[in-house]
Amino acid sequence: MGVTQILFWILSVVALFSALMVITSKNPMHSVIWLIIVFFAISGHYLLLNAQFLAIVNIIVYAGAIMVLFLYVLMLMDLKKETEPKKNRWLKLAGAVAGGSLLLVLIAALKKADLANQFAETRTGDIGLIENLGKVLFNEYVVPFEISSILFLSAMVGAVVIGKKE
Amino acid sequence: MQIDYYIYLSVALFCIGIVGVLTRRNAIIIFMCIELMLNAVNLLLVAFSKMHHLKNAAVNASAGSDGQLFVFFIMVVAAAEVSVGLAIIVMMYRNIHSVDINFLNRLKH
Amino acid sequence: MKNVLELSYLIPLFPLIGFLVIGLGRKYLSKSLTGIIGSGVILFSFLLSVWIFFQVKEGNSGVVEYFNFISAGSLKIPFSFQIDALSSLFLLIITGVGFLIHVYSASYMHHESKEHFARYFSYLNLFVFSMLLLVMGGNFVILFIGWEGVGLCSYLLIGYWFKNSEYNYAARKAFVMNRIGDLAFLIAIFMIIAKVGSVSFGDVFSTEGLEKLAPSATIITLLLFVGATGKSAQIPLYTWLPDAMAGPTPVSALIHAATMVTAGIYMIARSNLLYSLSEVTQNIVAYIGLGTALLAATIALKQNDIKKVLAYSTVSQLGYMFLALGVGAYTAAVFHVMTHAFFKALLFLGSGSVIHAMSGEQDIRNMGGLSKKLKITFFTFLIGCLAITGIPPFSGFFSKDAILLAAFEHDERGKILILYSISLFTALLTTYYMFRLLFITFTGKFRGTKEQEHHLHESPALMTVPLIVLAVLAAIGGFVGIPEVFIKGGDKLTPFLSSVIATNHHPVSRSTEFFLMGLSGCLVVATIIFTWFRFKNYQPKEQKGFGKVLENKWYVDELYDKIIAKPLSKLAAFLNNFFERFIIDGIVNGVGRAVNYSSRQLRLLQSGQVGSYVLLMVLSILLLLLYQFFIKK
Numbered sequence: 001m002g003v004t005q006i007l008f009w010i011l012s013v014v015a016l017f018s019a020l021m022v023i024t025s026k027n028p029m030h031s032v033i034w035l036i037i038v039f040f041a042i043s044g045h046y047l048l049l050n051a052q053f054l055a056i057v058n059i060i061v062y063a064g065a066i067m068v069l070f071l072y073v074l075m076l077m078d079l080k081k082e083t084e085p086k087k088n089r090w091l092k093l094a095g096a097v098a099g100g101s102l103l104l105v106l107i108a109a110l111k112k113a114d115l116a117n118q119f120a121e122t123r124t125g126d127i128g129l130i131e132n133l134g135k136v137l138f139n140e141y142v143v144p145f146e147i148s149s150i151l152f153l154s155a156m157v158g159a160v161v162i163g164k165k166e
Numbered sequence: 167m168q169i170d171y172y173i174y175l176s177v178a179l180f181c182i183g184i185v186g187v188l189t190r191r192n193a194i195i196i197f198m199c200i201e202l203m204l205n206a207v208n209l210l211l212v213a214f215s216k217m218h219h220l221k222n223a224a225v226n227a228s229a230g231s232d233g234q235l236f237v238f239f240i241m242v243v244a245a246a247e248v249s250v251g252l253a254i255i256v257m258m259y260r261n262i263h264s265v266d267i268n269f270l271n272r273l274k275h
Numbered sequence: 276m277k278n279v280l281e282l283s284y285l286i287p288l289f290p291l292i293g294f295l296v297i298g299l300g301r302k303y304l305s306k307s308l309t310g311i312i313g314s315g316v317i318l319f320s321f322l323l324s325v326w327i328f329f330q331v332k333e334g335n336s337g338v339v340e341y342f343n344f345i346s347a348g349s350l351k352i353p354f355s356f357q358i359d360a361l362s363s364l365f366l367l368i369i370t371g372v373g374f375l376i377h378v379y380s381a382s383y384m385h386h387e388s389k390e391h392f393a394r395y396f397s398y399l400n401l402f403v404f405s406m407l408l409l410v411m412g413g414n415f416v417i418l419f420i421g422w423e424g425v426g427l428c429s430y431l432l433i434g435y436w437f438k439n440s441e442y443n444y445a446a447r448k449a450f451v452m453n454r455i456g457d458l459a460f461l462i463a464i465f466m467i468i469a470k471v472g473s474v475s476f477g478d479v480f481s482t483e484g485l486e487k488l489a490p491s492a493t494i495i496t497l498l499l500f501v502g503a504t505g506k507s508a509q510i511p512l513y514t515w516l517p518d519a520m521a522g523p524t525p526v527s528a529l530i531h532a533a534t535m536v537t538a539g540i541y542m543i544a545r546s547n548l549l550y551s552l553s554e555v556t557q558n559i560v561a562y563i564g565l566g567t568a569l570l571a572a573t574i575a576l577k578q579n580d581i582k583k584v585l586a587y588s589t590v591s592q593l594g595y596m597f598l599a600l601g602v603g604a605y606t607a608a609v610f611h612v613m614t615h616a617f618f619k620a621l622l623f624l625g626s627g628s629v630i631h632a633m634s635g636e637q638d639i640r641n642m643g644g645l646s647k648k649l650k651i652t653f654f655t656f657l658i659g660c661l662a663i664t665g666i667p668p669f670s671g672f673f674s675k676d677a678i679l680l681a682a683f684e685h686d687e688r689g690k691i692l693i694l695y696s697i698s699l700f701t702a703l704l705t706t707y708y709m710f711r712l713l714f715i716t717f718t719g720k721f722r723g724t725k726e727q728e729h730h731l732h733e734s735p736a737l738m739t740v741p742l743i744v745l746a747v748l749a750a751i752g753g754f755v756g757i758p759e760v761f762i763k764g765g766d767k768l769t770p771f772l773s774s775v776i777a778t779n780h781h782p783v784s785r786s787t788e789f790f791l792m793g794l795s796g797c798l799v800v801a802t803i804i805f806t807w808f809r810f811k812n813y814q815p816k817e818q819k820g821f822g823k824v825l826e827n828k829w830y831v832d833e834l835y836d837k838i839i840a841k842p843l844s845k846l847a848a849f850l851n852n853f854f855e856r857f858i859i860d861g862i863v864n865g866v867g868r869a870v871n872y873s874s875r876q877l878r879l880l881q882s883g884q885v886g887s888y889v890l891l892m893v894l895s896i897l898l899l900l901l902y903q904f905f906i907k908k
Contacts (some may be wrong), residue, residue, distance in 0.1 A: 105900050
């Protein structure tokens with residue numbers, strides 16, 4: 001069991017556990033915290049795969065900006081305790097069953113696939129480096145890049161317009 | 167690291183996210199679970215990009231960078247989406263003072 | 276010289292144009308213009324028919340094909356005309372008598388409004404067109420088109436005064452009875468197609484065609500005959516004809532005396548080769564014809580409506596024609612069609628003249644002594660009566676005698692003189708009721724109202740001239756068929772028709788023929804004298820006993836009503852109340868209710884609850900994946 005494997009398992013367990021806690025916490029604030037932990041675990045996975053740029057961006061953007069935004073909104077709601085009344089038990093069960101069966105089906109389907117002996121390169125590989133990614137981004141994907149800036153613009157405008165007082 | 171493990175992990179996270187969406191009633195929590203799903207997908211994409219890189223590194227030096235760039239763009243979109251989505255939720259809260267999605271049955275009409 | 280005959284399409288074309296022009300322009304054309312157009316087109320057709328007749332007489336006859344009407348698989352039905360002796364003869368009768376009746380109508384119907392006057396003439400032209408199609412058709416299908424067309428026009432014209440619901444019932448009755456016959460006709464056509472593969476007369480009546488038809492000849496000819504009974508008012512489908520007198524009198528003259536009712540005779544004469552194959556059918560035809568002749572004659576004895584007497588007389592005379600067909604004397608039947616057209620049209624138009632003079636009165640019990648004021652009408656009517664009863668040298672004598680002779684010849688083979696004796700007896704009945712009609716109407720004292728008496732006047736020229744022309748024809752029309760015993764080669768008709776009609780002659784001796792003629796002649800004269808004494812001072816009285824039965828037409832209509840009409844309407848009512856309401860409406864409404872219910876259930880799906888939407892999405896994805904990965908191989 002190499003270091004890689006151990007790290008992988010630890011990170012996976014953390015991620016999964018935190019995810020479960022996200023969906024089962026009564027207090028929404030707690031859900032937010034658990035989600036942040038999930039993001040950190042995912043970033044850890046990225047680092048393991050030597051996708052340095054993405055790992056950092058994940059933390060900065062997701063855990064740093066998006067989750068903070070969530071926190072702001074939550075605090076705005078001032079939901080101390082979970083105020084939602086008992087959700088319909090059967091619906092909850094149905095949801096869980098649906099999700100669970102989806103999981104099972106996907107795993108079963110994937111088990112049939114001929115994937116063994118394909119490896120993901122861990123801890124090495126240049127492509128995750130910011131320099132190389134940048135080269136590809138600005139050479140081949142420059143148009144989507146520009147368009148995404150327009151996307152941001154529209155999102156900003158949209159958010160402001162929606163949020164106006166009157 | 168066999169690609170299988172990454173796939174199973176990613177699928178598991180995704181399904182957990184789905185269960186979260188189905189099970190919770192708080193709109194914000196649901197939103198967060200959607201982010202969880204997106205992240206699961208991101209992880210899978212990165213794993214596959216590394217797999218491709220491993221296979222084709224001799225041929226093409228930047229063989230798997232597409233995957234990671236795609237993840238980048240997904241994050242871009244997710245950020246935009248979150249901002250707009252939260253704005254809507256705030257509006258909803260302003261009108262009905264609750265974020266319970268069961269009150270959002272305006273689509274009935 | 277085929278191309279000359281190709282112009283024969285003009286003959287039905289003119290009446291068709293007349294129909295269209297008058298029909299479409301009925302609000303704009305003046306009455307005189309309508310009358311001129313309506314009669315003029317028939318005159319054109321008549322002149323063309325005369326020319327065609329001479330062409331055929333010189334031997335130029337044949338089939339003219341215009342275009343392909345129906346082509347389905349191996350079955351080819353062309354729109355073709357067959358111009359030969361039989362059709363050209365009928366053409367002359369239809370257009371000639373038709374023209375006279377058109378002229379007569381222009382005067383008779385003059386008190387109708389402009390629109391209705393035009394409507395009348397357009398229907399009349401359409402009728403002539405259909406009848407021409409019927410007799411000129413080169414195959415059974417074109418014949419049937421004309422057959423249906425005349426049935427339609429008959430309906431339209433009987434119910435001409437549509438505001439009267441009684442007349443509408445009469446028109447409907449005529450149409451429905453015709454239809455029953457038409458069904459049989461159609462089945463026969465289908466069988467012919469099945470057996471021979473073609474409907475053209477040339478193919479069907481060729482030796483090969485007849486060979487193929489021989490095994491089922493009986494059933495086909497029977498079905499054709501049923502069709503003929505509907506159209507030509509024989510037992511059991513005859514009751515519509517007396518009721519059809521609801522229409523204007525010229526209509527009765529044209530359609531129900533001279534032309535439409537003879538369509539059945541034409542059809543059977545055309546198919547004579549087929550009928551010769553089946554003795555069973557021939558016997559049936561003969562006996563039904565005879566029975567009808569007798570039955571109708573008995574009813575006519577006690578009728579009091581001048582047109583009804585003539586209607587039953589028509590049915591009776593048609594029975595004679597069918598009798599002739601049944602014993603194989605096809606030429607005699609066609610001969611009688613011709614002479615009957617003359618004298619029956621004459622009689623009807625004459626009665627129209629009487630009705631016109633009596634300001635619409637049709638009951639002969641209120642007439643009498645009209646001969647003084649209506650001289651021309653009386654004289655022509657008298658000639659008509661003499662013709663129909665078979666007094667030489669009028670036309671009816673020759674044609675009726677030919678039929679009686681044929682009946683006798685047929686009987687001789689079986690050794691029982693049943694056909695001859697009954698037909699002779701019926702002839703005497705004919706004499707009795709016709710002269711009864713004549714005497715009651717025209718002689719004796721006038722029994723009508725003072726107002727009617729004041730109004731009595733002879734009809735205008737447009738009405739009397741056709742009467743005179745028809746009277747002349749009724750008088751001399753028989754000379755084309757003088758039997759051999761009088762003048763050698765005097766019978767011009769049989770050789771003329773021999774190209775179409777196969778004659779099988781079993782001659783009787785000359786002396787027998789003279790004896791028969793003499794016998795019938797004497798008996799007829801005796802009957803006339805008897806009738807004269809009976810009716811010269813007629814006073815209407817109530818009928819009792821057997822007379823009452825005859826007056827009420829043997830209660831046949833009531834019988835039909837009881838056993839057919841009422842049960843049918845009961846069945847229809849039952850079907851309506853039970854079947855329609857519960858089952859069919861139930862199903863239809865049930866479908867509506869089911870949709871309603873399911874839509875309400877389905878609506879619940881659109882709850883607006885985002886949560887359930889997502890659940891459904893997930894479930895569907897699940898199913899898709901299952902299918903994709905595990906079920907699809």
